[in-house]
Structure formats: C-alpha cells, structure tokens
Amino acid sequence: MFFASDNWAGAHPAINERLLKESTRFAAAYGTSELDLAIEQRFNEIFEREVSVFFVATGTAANSLALASLAKPGGVTFAHSEAHVIEDECGAPDFFSGMRMSPVDGPHGKMDPRHLVSRIARYPQDAVHHGRATAVTMTQATETGTIYTLDEIEEIARISHEHGLPLHMDGARFANALVNLGATPAEMTWKRGVDVLSFGGTKNGCWCAEAIVFFDPAMAKELPFIRKRSAQLFSKSRFIAAQFEAYLQDDLWLDLARHANAMADRLRAGLNGSNTARLAWETRSNEVFAVLPKATAKAAGEKGAKFYDWLEPKDMAEPVSEQDVLIRLVTSFATTPDDVDAFLRLVAAG
Incomplete structure (x- = not known):
C-alpha cells in the first residue's frame, strides 16, 4: 500500500530491459549517439513539429534550466502560490535562473487569470527597483491533483x-493530465501557447528520465551551455534516451498513466462511499487528497499504508477539524486494485 508518491514506484520492466540491452554496447557520448538523435526525432513526431x-x-x-534559459537580469517568474517551483525545489529555479518567483493565487492549484494579470502589472519592464516580469510557469497536472483544461x-x-512573456x-505528471483530457501532446502544449515544457518520465515508470522541450528551437540556443554549466550534460546520456525509447514505444507512457489514473479513480470512489473519510476536493489525476480521523490515519500507517500528511491549502472549502488530518495519496503504474482495496478496508475499519 504505497501511496506516498509515484516517485516511490520502481521502473517498468520494459524500461529495465531496454537499459540492460543498452549497457552491453558502445556508443558516442554527450548526446551524440544514434539513439540520442533518434529519440530527439521521436519527440518531433509526438509533438507534431520540430522541437529542441x-x-x-x-x-x-x-x-x-528551462527557466534559466528565459532569464533576464532582475527577472520575475510568475507561478501558482502552491507550485512545486516555489514550495518544493529548495530555491533551485531562483538559483539557476537568477530570477525571483512571484506567487499567483487561484483555486484548486490553478492560477486565476485575473490574479496573474494583476501580479504581472506590479513588475513593468522599466521598474528597475522592483524587477521586471520575465516568464510564467504553470503545472500540468497541478500539485493539488487538478488539471488545467485546454x-x-x-x-x-x-x-x-x-x-x-514566454510560458x-x-x-x-504530463501524461496523467494528457490522458485525462483525451488530448494530444501538441494540443496540450504549443497549440495552446506553451513555449517550453518540462517533460517528466520518472514519476510514470522511468528510472531517471526528464526532458526539456522547446517548441521554437530558436529559443533553445543558450540551453546547451546552461545544461553543461549546471552539471546536467551526461556523458552517457543514451541511458536517458534508452528509457524514453521504451517509455514512448507503442504508447506505453500513456497506458501507464491511464492505469495510475484508474487506480486513483478507484480510491476516489471508495472514499466517496466511506463513512469515516471524505475527499478533500475533487481531483482528476493520480493524486487524491482525503480527510481522515487522526486515529484512522495512524492505524492505517501502522498497518503498512504509506502516505503523507498534507498542509491545508488556503482555499479549502471545508476546513480540517482538530480531530482529523488531511493526507495525500498518489497512485502509480505499479499500484494494484488490491493495494487500493486494502487501504479502503483500513479506512472503513477506523
């Protein structure tokens, strides 16, 4: 019953097998191998245009590094107030970009457009003392398990x-949002105005595979140097490419995301019918937030359920009482129906 994070899950067998195969051969280093180049072309196919x-x-x-490539001196980047780049990355985006993060409020983890406009207005381009608006970053799926519509x-x-400002x-959790919307990768990104994407694979079955995708290659001219100076240019980058090869083959990545989302749906359905717990708010990805009695949560933890207590968001409609606790449950490609049902039985037992 591992619901602490999809980062806790291992790697999918197909990805493990592809890594093992790659480990037995020689290939050019630093992103110049045939495999690296082939996977770059695969991204072009997935996004229906030439990308970097x-x-x-x-x-x-x-x-x-994506934000660093967009940086200006005195720059300000706008993100939801509960975004990962603000709350959970130890200031790394600020450190590498030299910019500040400006929080934008909005319900359910999504920036309110009106608030975004008002925040941007505080940083005009000639405001040398305050800094200048430079970029906007949004999370899809959001940190609260919700999803921006197209x-x-x-x-x-x-x-x-x-x-x-570039977006x-x-x-x-790109794949989890994508399959929920029933959209194509192009429809959820550049066709709607996204300029740069952090494409995640690690949470969805890869071992260690992330990519920065520029939908206008001209915007990427500084990234090779930024990546090298930040120690992210792997000599054996083909091992990341190998993971992506297996991940993207025959739409495995979408199947894995559908499974994780389906397990979250099963959790949501069970909690909706519970007499001892309730959903904290509606979610659509593989994250579920629930309110349980503290005694129930403690007992579930003692019987092997892994999850995290969660801070109450400021826009939560029904506050958590002193007797209860807000928890986050995350499903993954490796979550089974038996895992979900076993957890629901613990919740029902109180």
Missing part, C-alpha cells in the same frame, strides 16, 4: 504573450 530536446536527470533540473491553458498563454509548463 535536452535530456536531464530530475524534474527540478528540467524546471530550473481553454484554461490557452487563457494563461494569451495573458503571458500579451505581456511579452513554461512543468509536466512532471
């Missing part, structure tokens, strides 16, 4: 571009 792709090891690196993405992009998408 850069492999890195972690989601934090992908977000930080129209919502387009609206954020419209505001960003009207102010001359970055943190796609750590």
Whole structure:
C-alpha cells in the first residue's frame, strides 16, 4: 500500500530491459549517439513539429534550466502560490535562473487569470527597483491533483504573450493530465501557447528520465551551455534516451498513466462511499487528497499504508477539524486494485 508518491514506484520492466540491452554496447557520448538523435526525432513526431530536446536527470533540473534559459537580469517568474517551483525545489529555479518567483493565487492549484494579470502589472519592464516580469510557469497536472483544461491553458498563454512573456509548463505528471483530457501532446502544449515544457518520465515508470522541450528551437540556443554549466550534460546520456525509447514505444507512457489514473479513480470512489473519510476536493489525476480521523490515519500507517500528511491549502472549502488530518495519496503504474482495496478496508475499519 504505497501511496506516498509515484516517485516511490520502481521502473517498468520494459524500461529495465531496454537499459540492460543498452549497457552491453558502445556508443558516442554527450548526446551524440544514434539513439540520442533518434529519440530527439521521436519527440518531433509526438509533438507534431520540430522541437529542441535536452535530456536531464530530475524534474527540478528540467524546471530550473528551462527557466534559466528565459532569464533576464532582475527577472520575475510568475507561478501558482502552491507550485512545486516555489514550495518544493529548495530555491533551485531562483538559483539557476537568477530570477525571483512571484506567487499567483487561484483555486484548486490553478492560477486565476485575473490574479496573474494583476501580479504581472506590479513588475513593468522599466521598474528597475522592483524587477521586471520575465516568464510564467504553470503545472500540468497541478500539485493539488487538478488539471488545467485546454481553454484554461490557452487563457494563461494569451495573458503571458500579451505581456511579452514566454510560458513554461512543468509536466512532471504530463501524461496523467494528457490522458485525462483525451488530448494530444501538441494540443496540450504549443497549440495552446506553451513555449517550453518540462517533460517528466520518472514519476510514470522511468528510472531517471526528464526532458526539456522547446517548441521554437530558436529559443533553445543558450540551453546547451546552461545544461553543461549546471552539471546536467551526461556523458552517457543514451541511458536517458534508452528509457524514453521504451517509455514512448507503442504508447506505453500513456497506458501507464491511464492505469495510475484508474487506480486513483478507484480510491476516489471508495472514499466517496466511506463513512469515516471524505475527499478533500475533487481531483482528476493520480493524486487524491482525503480527510481522515487522526486515529484512522495512524492505524492505517501502522498497518503498512504509506502516505503523507498534507498542509491545508488556503482555499479549502471545508476546513480540517482538530480531530482529523488531511493526507495525500498518489497512485502509480505499479499500484494494484488490491493495494487500493486494502487501504479502503483500513479506512472503513477506523
């Protein structure tokens, strides 16, 4: 019953097998192998246009270096107030980009367009003392398990571009959002105005595979140097490419995300019917947030259920009482129906 994070899951067997095969041969280093180049072409196919792709090891690196490539002196980047780049990356985006993060409020983990406009207005391009608006970053799926609709993405992009700001998408759970919307990768990104994407694979069955995708290759001209200076240019980058080869083959990545989402649906359904717990808010990805009695949560933990207590968001409709606790449950490609059902039985037992 591992629901602490999809990072806790291992790697999918197909990805392990591809890594093992790659380990037995020689190939050119530093992203120049035939495999590296072939996977870069594969990204072109997936996104239906020529893109520039850069492999890195972690989601934090992908977000930080993507934003660093957009940086200006005195720059300010706008993100939801509960975004991972603000709350959970130890200031790495600020460190690598030299910019500050400006929080934008909005319900359910999504930036409110009106608030985004008002925040951008605080940083005009000639405001030398305050700094200048430089970029916008959004998370899809969000940190609270919700998903921007295609129209919502387009609206954020419209505001960003009207102010001359590029739009970055943190796609750590990109596949989970994609299959929920029933969209194509192109429809959820550049066709709606996204300029740069952090494409995540690690949470969805890879061992260590993230990519920075530029939908206009001209925007990527500084990234090779930024990546090298940040120690993210792997000599054996083909091992990241190998993971992506297996991940993308025959739409495995989408199947894995569908499974994780289905297991979250099963959790949501069970908690909806519970007499001892309730859903904290509606989610659509592989993250579920629930309110349990503290005694129930403690007992479930003692019987092997792994999950995290969670801080109550400021826009939560029904506050958590002193007797209860808010928890986060995350499903993955490796979650089974038996895992979900066993947890629900613990919750029902109280």
